[in-house]
Structures are given as C-alpha cells and as structure tokens.
Amino acid sequence: MKIKISADHIRLLIPLVSLAVLLVAVFWLQPRAMSYLGLNLLFNLAVPIALATIAQMLVIAVNDLDLSIGTFVSFAACVTAVYMPSTPLLGIFILAVAIAAYAFMGMIIHLRDLPSIVVTLGMSFVWGGLAVLILPSPGGQAPVWLRSMMTAQTPIIPFAIVASLVIGIVAHLIVMKSTLGVAIRGVGGNARSVSRAGWSVLRIKVAAYALSGFFSVLAGMALVGLTTSADANIALRYTLLSIAGVILGGGEFVGGRVSPIGAVVGALTLTLAGSFLSFLRISPDWQIGAQGAVLIVVLGLRLIFSRREA
Amino acid sequence: ANADTSGKKIALSNNYAGNSWRQAMLTSWDKVTKPAVAAKKVAAADAFTTAENQATEQAAQIQNMILQGYDAIVLNAASPTALNGAVKAACDAGIIVVSFDGIVNEPCAWRIAVNFKEMGRSQVEYLSKRLPQGGNLLEIRGLAGVFVDDEISAGIHEGVKQFPQFKIVGSVHGDWAQDVAQRAVAGVLPSLPDVAAVVTQGGDGYGAAQAFEAAKRKTPIIVMGNREDELQWWKKQKDANAYETMSVSIAPGVSTLAFWVAQQILDGKQVKKDLTVPFLRIDQANLEDNLKSTQKGGVANVEYSQADAEKVIADAK
Amino acid sequence: MTIFNTALSKPWIWSWLAALATFVLTVLFTGGASTFSLGQATLTFAAFSVIVGLGQMLVITLGPGNVDLSVPATITLSGTLALKFMNTDASLILPGLLVAIGIGLGVGIANYGLIKLLRIPPIIATLSMSFLVQSLAIWSNRGLRIKPPDELSAFTTGMTLGIPNIAVVGLTLSVAIWWLLDRSIYGRWISAIGQSPFAARMAGIPVDGTRFLTYVICAVLAALCGYLLACFSGGAALNMGAEYLLMSIAVVVIGGSAVAGGNSNVPGIWGASLFMFLVVSMLNTYGFGAGIRLMLTGLIIIAVIIAASRRVSAR
C-alpha cells in the first residue's frame, strides 16, 4: 500500500514538529530533563490536560464549544477528593449523575437549538457553585489507589508518556475509527445529511456530550491523583487550555475536523511551552507576556506548514 | 553558620502578580535578594510568576524548579493543598520548601503563616471598643473557594460570636479586586439597613467607601487594608471630621522573611516547621508615619533582614 | 395582542424581562425603599459592561471562532497608562483620553495582525495578546495606584438629572454602535462576513478591512472602558479588567445576539448588562452563600436563554 501525504497527515505533523522543537529546546536549556524522572516531571501534569482536551474536542467535533470544562473538571476533582476515599460508591454515583447532566445539556442544546457557548457558560457557574458547596475551602484527599496509579513507576518509559499514548490511542479509536465517531464527526460536517441518512442527530449529540463529560471526569480524577487534593478553582484554566490544545492539534472550530492524537500532542506542547519559559529565566515583569509570545510562536509555526499545504 | 550557603540557589514560586500587594512583594524580594546575591550570601535568588492564578500551573512551575536544580523553593501558593503533590516531589528531591502567605499543608514544607483567623477576629474586637453598643456589619470577602478568604471570614464570624452585639447584615464577595468589591457593595447597599461598620479582607476599603459615598449613605467605620489610597482617604477624613478606624494586612515584605528563613535552613539551622509573623496593623496614632513610609499608590510594607529572620526562628523555639 | 407578540419575537426582550424581574425581587426585599438608589447603582455598573459588551458583540458578529479575549488586559493597560500619564493633572484629561484610545488602537491592530499575518485563530491570538498587554501593564507601573484628576473623578461618579454620567456615556456609545450595525454599510458587511466570509468576499465586501476595523473598535471600546473605570474607582488596578472577560461575552449572548455570528442587537446588551448586575445584587441581598449564588446565576442564565429560544421554534 502506498502512503499518501494527505491534509490530515500535515494537520498532525504541525503539532508533532512543534512538540519536537520545544523538547529539543528544553533539553538544550536543561539537560537534566532528559531522564526518566525529568520527562515525568515535565509531562505528568499534561495528563489531565490531555484528557480535558479530548473532552473539548468531542464537543468541538459537533460544532459546539464548551466553556464549562474548567469548572466541570474542578467539580469532578472536588467530588473525587471529598467522596472517593471514604464513600467511593457515593462518589461514583455523583460523577455518573454529572455525566448524565452533561448528556442532558447536549440534549437541551440540540432540541432547543441553543448556542452551546451560552449554555456552557451558564453551566460553568453551576459547576463552580457546586464545587464551592462540596469543598468550601481547599482540601480533600486523593484515594490511595488513584495516587499510586498516577505516581506509578512504569518500566523504561515514564508514566506520563505512557498515559498520554494510551489516551491518544483510545480517543483515536473512539473518534476516528468507531462508527459512533464517524457519526459525531458527520454531525459536525453536515448535520442535515446525517439526519437525512436516517440517523438521530439528537442521539449522536447526546453521545458526544456524554463522552465529553466522561473524559472530563477522568481529567478531574487524574488531577487529584497528581495533586493529592482539590479545590474549587483548581482547573479553571483548562477551559482555554483545552481549546488551545484542540486548535494546536490541528482541529477546527467548525466542520467536524478534529484530530485526537493531535489534541493530545497539543496538550503536551502547551505544557512544555510553560516549562520552556521557566528554563529561560525571564524577568518577572515579562514572564506573563512571554507565555503569550510562546503561544504565538508555537501557533505561528503552523503557518510554515499551511503555506506548504496550499 | 554550620554550612556555607554561597553556592546555594533559591527560587521564588509566585502564583499571581495581578495586584499591588503581589507587586510590592516582588519588589521587596528584588530589593533584598539582589544585595544578598551580590554579597555571595546565596548564589541565586530567582523569582518566577505564573501567568494565570492557578494551582496546576504553579505545580508545573515547581516541578520545573526541581529540574533546574534549586536548593530551596520559597513559595506563595495558589492553594494550600493542590500543590502537595509537587511539593512532596520537591522534598523527595532534597529541596527545602518554605511557604509563606499562601501556605501549603504538605508536612515536609515549612510554613510562615499569618494568623488570618486572628486578623479577622481582631477587626471585630477593635469595633467592639469603638462601638460598645454594637451594630450592623457588612462583610466584604475575597475569592470564593480560596483558603485565605475562608480563614479571615471564619475569624470575623468568631469575633461576632464573641461580641454578639454585632450582626452581619450583608456579605459580598469582592474577589480582592477593588472594582469588583465596589460593584458588589453598590448592589447590596440599597437594600441594607444602617451599616455601622465594614469588615474587609484587605484592599477593599476604598471601594467600599466610594460605594457608600455614591449611595449618599453615612460613612461607617471601614476597616482598611494598608493600601496607600485607603490610608490617604482615611487621612483626609481624619483631617476633615476626625474619622477614626484601623487598618490591617499582611506585609508584602514577608517574602523576604521567607527568603532568609530558607537561607537559614540551608545553612543547617534547626527551624520549626511552623512559624508565624504578625500582621501589619496601622492605627489612628501611627497613620501619618505609615503614610510617609508608604510608596505613593503602593502598600504599607516592611522588609526583613537576616537578623530579623534569626530572631523569628529563635522566638519560635 | 399583536404588539405583545412582536415584542416577544424580539431576541432582546428576554434579557429585559429577566432584568426587570430581578430588579423587582431585589426591591421587594426592602419593601420598595431601595428602588431609586438601586436603579442608579445598576445603571452605573451596567454601563461599564455595556461599553465592553458592544465591542465584543461586533467581534462575535464576525462569525464562529471570533471573540476578543484581550479585553481585560486592554482595560487594565489603558487605565494604568492613562492615569499615570495624567498624574492627577486636570489639564491632561483630554490627552489622557487620547492615550487610552491610542492603546486601544494599538491592541486592536496587533490583535488583527496576529490573526491575519500568522493565521492564528482569534481566540488564541487575542489570548496570547492579552498576556503581552498584561505584562506591559505590570512593567509600566508595577501596580501602583495613581489617582485620577479630581474633575474627572467627579464626572465619572456624578449624575446628570439623576442619571449617572457613566450611563449617559454608555447610552451615547450604544446609539452610535446601533446606528453602525443597523443602518450603516459597515453593519451589513460584518453581518455578511459572519454568515459566510467567502460569500462576502465574492460579493465585493472588503473582508479583511472590515474585520480589522471591528477588532480595532472592540479594543478601543475596551480601552475607553478602562479609562472610565479607573477614574470611577479612584485608580487603576492590575486586576481591574478580569471581571470583564466572561462578562463581555455573557452580555452579548444573553442579550440575544446569535453566537454563530451574522446577527446582533444593541438593546439586548443593555438588558443583559442590567440583568448580570442585578442577579448578583439580588442573590447578595437575599444573603445566599457563594456556592448557591454561583449555581443560581448559572441556572438563571440558562433559563433566560431557553425562554428566548422558544421564540425561534414558534416562528
């Protein structure tokens, strides 16, 4: 079989190259990072971000945008830290209800033809409020199994890398290979033709939102496993980070064009960009600005490739 | 000194730079650590700030510091618990972690804490002296779900329990941002009965005063938070109509205390894990002095020297 | 009856109804005593949201993916630099305003530069820009609070015929933007671009020029808001814009503008701004804790948007 370089491949190539360039730069600045421990420290916090990015990608795949992912992941983290250690069944029940709520949100958005941005903006207040109610002041505790899972010592390849690979492959199978994935992307591409072919767009959208909620819950749990406890504001930045990750990974806001592997790579790249800056030692005044500059440079890299693509 | 710290590197991990208190904190750090580095007391004292005020971002920052080979990390934490994973990793790598202001509860770290509860309680105590017959209080809180907010508020409520002649008739979240506080106060004020005093968490006093003025209400006793504009306003009221209040906050220069404590620990000193620093309180009598020493538009501040740190450590023993 | 039906078919009516309901509920708490002062406070604070919301609305009208996240940083930078420049000197009030507007121009130009030259999606481009602008604000003044000139401070906190001056400014700007959107060619253009940029291009619309202008207007309005807000609250703070990130988007979408672009309306921005202020005041007045308050805010937003959506399916 001959291998064709399609637009989809180039789409994936861009984040991969950005990641590689950043990684080389980081290794050059800080050779110590080039070790089992170093890679783990660089990437372990990218695991929950990668999960949240996949969650965002599922919503973007049906042409919607989720502004509540940050607060929802925080909420899931609070539930995990408060209930999982002592009353795991209650914790699992609450998280299951939350996923159902996500699916319900998808249903309302579709049935009433509501703009997803507004509904998820509203829901972000709701999740934030619930998180504050569950955990008014920071605390809680990671269940032991979760903590040991997130700090597992995998042979040869650090856990963070293994986990990212697994997330990428699982998401790829669901979104790119399974029939449900085809339907989800189909709704993003042309909902009308999907419904004309006899599918229920409602069910597809509900499924996409439920899956998204599921991945967000996983993100919240992974986060607690890493930080050992939670607070109500713990993951607020995941909203923008997940959107940036999807875009960086070659996804587009409309048209159902997404790439799960790209999204995971995008999440890793964004995490690494932050570390790169730390290693540069910029004056505190400009550290925040430098984060912006790195985002610009990394996304600007896409330009070189898209020119070639054209 | 048992060991030589001239080869040791210290990093400041800061989670937020978006208000004048944090800016003063960074300036103090700079002012104190530069000469210390020049005098070869330590090899480096680098400050790092995250872009967004988020625990996850700060955790990544700490993990990077581990890789960069710092010997000590001085930490103002976004969350007392959410950084525990990263702090534990740092301790495991043999790094000294000293947290201050926003402290962490991971046992391996040192804490330079302000008794925030007491800071809240003392406001009500002060008011009980000014208003023996009591009255209605308006509480301006900080950011929901954050440790410091919870602590100060708990202290205030403790104070109200202790002095039951006071009653909290309204409580709003000002997110420690002057315009948010002003907005929130302006929103509830019309529906509040007479307010005798406003208890705050620092920095919201001026906004509250403005809101009362805009609503044409009698200015209550507003507890201030050591910002220069608050002190100016207080001075103006004091000169005009003998207005009386107090002002209390944690001094931003506590970062320099944490720096010296870290240096002392690196030096091999035995230091207790929990240290406390007093908060900085300004009263009617020392208002003018404090105003003079405070930078225009800044925050009342004190910086600490190595000797101060040694004293704090010794006192704790 | 027909008037009633036409009113209900307007996308902005729901935010107004919601604002009215919250207002009544808040005032009822005190048995009506607070009507006037609550009204004034509401107008004042809503006006700030309106000013940034107007700009954000224009940008959102440009179509999916268009949003300006640099609004908070622009507010901060313009407030900081303008006050630093005026340094309480009343004779510099106008030049200070020009400084603020200049900052808006600069940020707008830079935003569109990133979007166009580097083809970065607007969400990410403006986010990155906001970090740069925020850094600039920190670097330029390190968070020191400089007071506004007294005259300006008096103007921004003052009233004309019982109406807050800020509200008058907000209203004037709203009328101008309404005219732009509803009557001018530019309004047609941004609406066309929001529906299909490619079709707009082929209809002879200067797509880049229009989008550029829109991002610049948005940044200038944010800068103007920063200038007024800093004077109103007696000095610029580094976090003074943070509030307006979600707020500016929320008032646009709750106000009934189509988030998918191509459709927008000015009255809805006012309704939503009044509502967003009142809902917090109402929940504060009734003494709810932060958790409940956040939850209710979210549920009320969703309820308003669902109520507004009934209109679409009934038509």
Added chain:
Amino acid sequence: MTTPVVAVRGASVTFGAVRALSGVDLEISAGEAVGLVGHNGAGKSTIVNVINGGLTPHEGSVSYGGMASGMTGVSAARAGGVRCVFQELSLCSNLSIVENARLMHAGLTGFGWRKRALALIETKLSEVFPGNRVDCSATVGTLSIAERQMVEIALNFLDVSGPPKLVILDEPTSSLDSALAEQMLAHVRKFVSGGGSVLLISHILGEILSTSTRIVVMKDGGVVAARPVSEFTGKSLVEAMGSVVREKTRTGVRTVLDTSPTVIDIPATPRTGLGLKARKGEVIGLAGLGGHGQTAMLLALFRERSSNWLPHRPDEIAFVAGDRALNGTFPLWSILRNLSVGNLGALSKRFSVHAANEDAVGAEWKQKTAIRTPDMHLPILSLSGGNQQKVLFARALSTPARIVLMDDPMRGVDIGTKQDVYSIIRAEAEAGRTFIWYSTEMDEICLCDRVYVFRDGAIVAELSGDEVSEHNVLAASFSGEAA
C-alpha cells in the same frame, strides 16, 4: 397492476404563505424512470422531500411498496428502498468517502467495514462513471464539486443490504459536464431496465426526454401533465411547463467588437496556456470539462480586481456564484438584503443604507428576473434553489460593474428564466458590459462571442465567431486525450 414502489396521494405542503404543494398524486412503479420537470419553485424538491420522508405533508399520505402504510419518516422511506441525491450536495466534507458511505448505509457494520465499503464504492463508481479518476480513499472536502456529485450519485446506487428500489436524482447533472452527464444517464437507463425505478429532476429537457419512460410536469405546486415520454416533444414539454419556446438568438459575429477597448488581458504563459483577452461589450465563454480551472480563473480575476482591505468600487467587477451554499447566499438574510449587498454604496445616503432605495431596487429586479416570492423580505432560504440563483444573478447585474464574472450561474435555473436572462445578458453586453461566463451547458457556450477552452488548468483553445460550436469545443476539451 403491481404495488408501486412509492405512492403519494393528495399531498399538500405549505410554508407560511407559500403553497409549495397542493394535492399532488404521484406513483412510481418498478422499472419506471419518471422525469419530473417544472419551473423554479414549482415544488419539485418539495415532493422529493415528501417521498424521502424528510417532510411530512400537511395533508395527504405517502406509502412505500410492501410496507405497512402507517410508517412514515426517513427511516420508513429508507426501509422502503428509497435513496435520494439531493439538489444541494449533501455529503459530509470532513469525512472520507468511505465514512460517508457508512453514514448512508446502516448495513455497513461489523469488522472491516472500511475495506468492504471501499471495494463496493470503487466498483460502483467505475460502473456509473467508467474511466473516472476519483480517489475513493480521499476526504470529500478535497474533491471538486463535480467529483462530489459523482460520488454522491454512486453512493446512492450502492447495493449494501439489498439494492435500492427507487433512486431520486434532484438535478444530478447540474455540476457535471455533458460527458459525465451522459455516463450517468446511461447508467440510469441500465438500472431501470434491470427493474429499478428512478425519479429524475432536471431543467435540461434533453436529458429528461432521452432517459425517462414517463414525464410528470409540475406547475405552481400541482401536477399539470403526466404522460408517457412518447407523447412529448421538446416543444410540447416546454409549453406544458408554461413557457414559450424562443428561437436560438445567435446573431453571428459582431464586428464592432474589434475596435472596442480591451478590459482584460492575461498574457500567455506555459502554465496557464494561451492568453485571455476580453473587450468592452464582449461575452466570453469559458468551456471545457468541469473542474479544469475555469472557476479558479474567475476567482483569480475577481481577487485581482477587488481589494480585501478597502471598500470595493462596484463599477469595476461583479461575480455571480454557481455554488450557492459555499460562496453565494447569506442564509440569515432576507431575499432583498441578499440582492442589495453587492451595491450598497449606491443605495446609501450619508453612509446609511436608504430603505426606500433598497426596496425600489428589489422590486425592479424581482420583476426583471421573475423571482417567485410573495415578499422580498422573506428569508432567502424560503426560495427554491433556482430562485436563489436568480437573486445572485440580480445582485451582480444590479451593480454598474463593467465586468461580470459568471461561475456557471444557470445551475438549476428553469428554461423560461434562462431565456429571459440570456436576453438581459445580450442587452447589457450591447450596452458595453463585458461578461466572462463559465458554463457546463453547451447551449450557453454557443451563445458567447468568443470561447476559451480549458483543460487541466490551462487554456488550450480559443474559438471565435463561427468556430464556436459543440463539435469544436468538445474536440478541444479532449485534445489532450486524443494525443
């Protein structure tokens, strides 16, 4: 008589004030190719949607052969063996062809469905369009509009779990050139002779006459004639639709043109082939097989002459889109706004759009191009496909543009209107406008003063005057292949 594959009885559909269907009866039996013709907005696409299950008639019923009569909706139609190629292309452009096949055919399940689907599509595509060069593993978005149309047609003839019983083709040839269209029609004939049935909608009457076994003529939402094909001639068919046949108006070479000034002059290069020259008042045709660079040339010409940054001078150039959904209509707007957007400057006073002027222009062009709507303030999407196309036409012609670029603008426009538009073009050209006209229809190419033939992105031949003929154009289009 055997049970019909589908039977529509007394179907009525109204959209607000518009009565799109009024009591239509239509039965299609196995082995029948029904040709459906009618003016734009006659209700053809509406009845397609009724048969397809996408639209429930407000009165009347639909039943599918052999199925319980109670069942309705898309799934009932699909279970009844109905497949449909819609007037607007309806594939998901972000998915691959194989994935689109999966969405369309519920039967394609189980392990290895991708492989099976790919094999099925490849076979079917080369069966319908022998010698095509479509890459069946590609993403739909990378295909040209003609290729998409081909793929969509092939997908609907696919035999996954049982062959289709009725294939509806709503203007399937509108983006295909004549060679491809003939291939498709041949396949339709074969399919019908094998016992399948087809409902074919087209404005090109030759296709209908050569392919159908029975012709149904619709007018204003009702069926006005339904007879076997043998009872129609081209002329009687047009008359049945309510239009008058006009003689072809080719007036021969207009010598005056040689002296008029040149408005477009593209020099010859190795990549673009021969140069292109257009004089004031000329009608230039761009011919050749579909997707061989004609649209790209028009887009390039437009971009070159209009700015993306500064307001455009409407007297310079205007563009009539062929791909309505992609680059033509603004779906949220009214018909009037869609029409007036091309020339807002002229309708404005002091920078604001003057409503009365706008209404006047709308009324004028509604009448000139016979846009079928009760009110120009209705949404553009309430118009039938062909009528939307007329609005785009009016948008360009209502500007004072000296050059009008037309990207196959008559797609789906009915005969009556076409003839009106041809005469408008003629008159405007006489008055000094230059038209550059890409068309997939040979009749239209033959109306042009001069014709450039495209092949593989380059101009390979220039035909002028009496050289313009179907024979010469086809010869030039295939010149590469012959060699």
